[in-house]
Amino acid sequence: MDFVSLDFETANFKRNSACSIALTVVRKNQVVDEFYSLINPQVPFNQRNIQIHGIRPEDVSNAPTFAELWPHISPLFAPNKLIAAHNATFDCSVLKNTLASYNIASPQFLVLDTLKTSRSYFRNFENHKLNTVCAQLKIQLQNHHNALDDSLACANILLYQLKKFGVNDISRFIKSIQ
Template sequence: MNFVAFDFETANAKRNSACSLALTVVQNNQIVDELYSLINPKTDFDYRNIAIHGIKPQMVVDSPDFSELWPHIENFFTTESLVVAHNAPFDCSVLCRTLESYNIEPPHFNVIDTVKTSRSLYDLPDNKLDTICENLDINLKHHHNALDDSQACAEILLKQLECFGPEKIKPFTYTYPRR
């Protein structure tokens, strides 16, 4: 299966405040590439978000804003693409709200949410990324580091594909935004 797992971290509670993004590219069920970037959200940081991910305003001062990053990644978000995220409603809304803040039309793309696949396929105490990784023996290095989280998300889906097969996973696919 081919897909890209992605993860955002935000500067504050607003969905258009992306301050980091990571993509983990999977082709033929193998991780083949990764991208990580800090993003200058051009907005205030909330201390609660900093406490979660450790990204501070001074760390993103010289980073691109999302409109500068988008041309390099937009080909991963097309109607033919499969995009995977752990808690996809959050990450997809961050993408769309951030694009809208730059007057860029949000794309339509296919999504699988590994929270939903995990909830359906496993009987775990919760469906948090770190809980699932621990139960599937996936090394989640630094939770809330976008690159580590996107890698873990990709590995979760790869394990699910291996254990349950693509036919069990395909019904979880939907188009974002929902039509």
């Protein structure tokens, strides 16, 4: 299966405040590429968010804005491309709202939420947070809330599920985002 896993970290509680992004590219069930960037969100940071991910305003002061990054990563979000995220509702909302804040049209793509697949497949887990699922499946997650580590962990969760349950069963979780 080919897909891209996505993870954002945000500067504050608003969904248009992306301060980092990571993409893990999977082709034929193999991780073939990774992308990570800090983002200058051009909005204030919230102390709680800083405590979660450790990214500070001074870390992003010279980083590109999302509008500057978008031309480089937008081909990964083309129609019929599959994007996976753990809690895709959050990450897709960050993408949509961040694009809207720059008056950039939001693309259509397919999405699979590994939070939802994990809830369905692993009902006996204590919870279905990314770090819990990784621990239960023995998937490495070194720096939780580092977008690149989280993106790779999400990709590995989906790869685990594909191997265990098959692409036909997983496909019932895929939906189109607009």
